[in-house]
Amino acid sequence: MIEKRRILNETLKWLDLEKTLNASTTLVPGGYHRPVGCASAQRLAVIIPYRDREENLKILLNNLHRVLQKQQAEYAIFVVEQESGTPFNRGLIKNIGYLEAQALCHFDCFTFHDVDLVTESERNTYMCGTLAVHHARRLNTWNYRVLYTFLFGGVLTFNETYFSTINGYSNLYFMWGAEDDDLFERMRKKQLRFVASKYPRYTALNHEREPRHPKEKMKIYANSSQRMDTDGLNSMGRLYQVISVDYKPLYTRIYVSVNQTEIYNQLKRYGISLLNTK
Numbered sequence: 001m002i003e004k005r006r007i008l009n010e011t012l013k014w015l016d017l018e019k020t021l022n023a024s025t026t027l028v029p030g031g032y033h034r035p036v037g038c039a040s041a042q043r044l045a046v047i048i049p050y051r052d053r054e055e056n057l058k059i060l061l062n063n064l065h066r067v068l069q070k071q072q073a074e075y076a077i078f079v080v081e082q083e084s085g086t087p088f089n090r091g092l093i094k095n096i097g098y099l100e101a102q103a104l105c106h107f108d109c110f111t112f113h114d115v116d117l118v119t120e121s122e123r124n125t126y127m128c129g130t131l132a133v134h135h136a137r138r139l140n141t142w143n144y145r146v147l148y149t150f151l152f153g154g155v156l157t158f159n160e161t162y163f164s165t166i167n168g169y170s171n172l173y174f175m176w177g178a179e180d181d182d183l184f185e186r187m188r189k190k191q192l193r194f195v196a197s198k199y200p201r202y203t204a205l206n207h208e209r210e211p212r213h214p215k216e217k218m219k220i221y222a223n224s225s226q227r228m229d230t231d232g233l234n235s236m237g238r239l240y241q242v243i244s245v246d247y248k249p250l251y252t253r254i255y256v257s258v259n260q261t262e263i264y265n266q267l268k269r270y271g272i273s274l275l276n277t278k
């Protein structure tokens with residue numbers, strides 16, 4: 001039988017959540033933890049792309065802090081929140097989390113974590129080796145089936161060299177949710193592989209569905225690998241601004257604005273014109 005940890009899914013007020021986590025875990029402001037009595041071999045940055053999913057965030061934090069501390073991990077949790085008014089851009093937001101986390105501290109491993117996925121196993125460690133790790137391969141909502149073998153997304157871990165070799169995510173996807181597929185093309189192009197977590201089961205939390213624009217997405221995805229060396233970590237300068245960095249009790253909040261016009265300009269340079277789907 002596959003063991004499953006009990007997912008804590010009650011919706012608490014922030015203050016109550018902070019109290020219960022402070023009672024059973026050790027955290028310093030910014031959602032940072034260092035194990036007592038043993039040194040951790042790697043320091044981990046967990047990066048959560050985020051906007052307007054407060055209930056999911058509380059449940060994730062309540063579970064993730066407990067699991068990571070059971071594993072004696074040294075880690076910090078970063079919630080990268082995009083200001084309202086521009087369509088959500090997950091790839092760019094994740095890249096921002098990677099760069100801004102590194103600006104604050106040295107990290108060895110980077111886990112990009114959707115806010116609505118909760119691991120069902122305490123043995124699912126968020127550490128990195130030479131290859132990338134795909135954690136969330138089997139979701140309860142899919143009856144734990146793997147949808148396709150090259151499926152890659154949801155919760156992923158990279159080391160620094162790996163992530164910079166593929167130039168991070170593309171910054172050009174607004175709301176179409178293909179940035180993980182695009183990233184997979186980058187890995188293929190560089191002949192970099194990933195491994196599946198041995199504990200790949202996750203519970204997916206409920207949320208409202210965003211409108212999808214599959215045709216628009218395909219226009220960008222079509223030439224993804226040609227763009228990879230010029231669209232990513234090395235082309236972010238004009239695309240965003242950090243509005244604030246806040247050391248909250250359970251996480252570090254990085255609040256950012258995204259320059260939609262500049263992204264449309266970059267797309268044009270690649271010969272891609274999109275309908276304004278805002």
Ligand code: UDP
Pocket residue numbers: 048049050051052053088090113114115116117177207210
């Ligand atoms: N997300 C968010 N707010 C949004 C859209 C997306 O915080 O309005 C983040 C969040 O971390 C979420 C992830 O992006 O888990 C993936 O988006 P979504 O859950 O909508 O995609 P799905 O994989 O469920 O189709």
Ligand code: MN
Pocket residue numbers: 114116207
């Ligand atoms: Mn989701």
